[in-house]
Amino acid sequence: xxxxxxxxxxxxxxxxxxxxxxxxxxxxxRRERISSYFDLAQEFIALEESDFERAKVLRTMGFxxxxxxxxxxxEKGGIDFFxxxxxxxxxxYKRNVHNVKVEVINLLEFxxxxxx
Numbered sequence: 001x002x003x004x005x006x007x008x009x010x011x012x013x014x015x016x017x018x019x020x021x022x023x024x025x026x027x028x029x030r031r032e033r034i035s036s037y038f039d040l041a042q043e044f045i046a047l048e049e050s051d052f053e054r055a056k057v058l059r060t061m062g063f064x065x066x067x068x069x070x071x072x073x074x075e076k077g078g079i080d081f082f083x084x085x086x087x088x089x090x091x092x093y094k095r096n097v098h099n100v101k102v103e104v105i106n107l108l109e110f111x112x113x114x115x116x
């Protein structure tokens with residue numbers, strides 16, 4: 001997937017929420033590796049008060065604080081896909097699909113969808 005971003009097939013978008021969450025990662029090597037991916041991003045989404053308000057609404061659907069901020073950021077950026085490895089988030093999205101403004105999909109589903 002990273003090679004496809006580097007080749008320009010996909011655009012990676014980074015958000016202030018991602019940077020913040022990664023800064024709290026206790027695993028130094030993983031934190032640095034993830035931070036290096038941010039350099040591949042073509043766009044950066046800064047958080048504003050309206051994003052925190054949207055996150056409050058998303059939390060009422062069951063999303064955690066950080067997941068709600070990630071989704072609010074993706075919605076704000078008009079992102080096509082919010083890709084996650086967390087099936088719990090995907091399942092929660094599927095129960096609230098009409099109230100979330102970005103498609104939440106796991107990585108395997110995304111790759112499978114793109115191969116077709």
